[in-house]
Amino acid sequence: MTAAMSRSLVRLQRHFGNILSAGPICPRNQQIRFASNYSTAAAERKRFYQDVSISQGEGGLFEINLDRRKLKTPGGKLFTVPNEALAIAVATEWDAQRDTLKFYTMHLSTLCNTALDNPTQRNKEQMISAALKYLETDTVCYRVDEPHGLVELQKNEWDPVLHWMENRYNVTIGSSSSILGPDIPKATKDTFRQHLNSYSFWSLTGLEYVITQLKSVVLSMGMIDRHLTVEQAVLLSRLEEEYQIQHWGNVEWAHDYDTYELRARTAAGALFVHLTSESSTVKRKLLQD
Known part of the structure; x- marks a missing residue:
């Protein structure tokens, strides 16, 4: 994560709090019936990448790169978001993870996955x-x-x-x-x-x-x-x-x-x-x- 990307989130965090680098949060499965049930993977996984970056792809959409690999959704689609600010926010979530990836703390990534894969097939x-x-x-x-x-x-x-x-x-x-x-x-x-x-x-x-x-x-x-x-x-x-x-x-x-x-x-x-x-x-x- 570059210094410029990190600085870009300061303005957002003033409104919504420092949630993008929050520590582990245990989910209450009984009360979360929507996007949180649609996890990016298992609850936890060993971190498998060093660097996180973003790039602009086809149609002006932004992609997340873990080292040189493009991030994909649980449904196998290319993980793309509509603007750079959201891409930076998602990249920050991935970069904030330490030795173990705690997917249940990555709320923005989960919401993006839900929007991209639309697992409930709703309009x-x-x-x-x-x-x-x-x-x-x-x-x-x-x-x-x-x-x-x-x-x-x-x-x-x-x-x-x-x-x-x-x-x-x-x-x-x-x-x-x-x-x-x-x-x-x-x-x-x-x-x-x-x-x-x-x-x-x-x-x-x-x-x-x-x-x-x-x-x-x-x-x-x-x-x-x-x-x-x-x-x-x-x-x-x-x-x-x-x-x-x-x-x-x-x-x-x-x-x-x-x-x-x-x-x-x-x-x-x-x-x-x-x-x-x-x-x-x-x-x-x-x-x-």
Whole structure:
């Protein structure tokens, strides 16, 4: 990895945290039903390369090279990404691995593999429908009747984000303490369907991944639109759990571990969405004598 490539990621890491060189993260297989199940290989493998580089191939797509070998997907396709910024981010993941490759920490690479191989063979319309189903069971829309402290906490912390979402997209969502949840108007679903249709297949891959992590379309869109930070979105998605921990205590290391892991996955998904929904280029400074 060249110094120039490493410096190019500093700007990205300011928004999404230092996730690209994160240490080992143990996956919670019960909760990850989407891209994380589509691993690049076995859980771990001995590192078999020395250098990582990127190159531009046919059609302007960028490739990842491990020494002189081109990286391929689990399905055998050439691993190509649509822009240089994403290529640098993926290359950084591979370069950050030490003696043992821990594929379950390489979230961006896994998302790229999912977009390239499309193992579930879905199209954009099916992906949008799957994402919108989470709106019907959105974390911030389901409220409790008791205890009073949690009721107030949900109101104070979730309502501002929900109101921002409704104003931002001119929709009605609402909340409910009923087991059936709020009745989402058809007009609201149509608005979000139209909005999500503006995303590319790659971006939808990342957005659906984020939604499954947070169990919330509202929090996911709030973060993608940069109304919420990754830390804020994760904390709001765990609001009830955090409330219970404050009152009953917890196994501190396990709580910290789960929180860090969820932040890493969520940040990677958000970064992936931005890198695939914008025209991302890497600017280099010319050195003068």
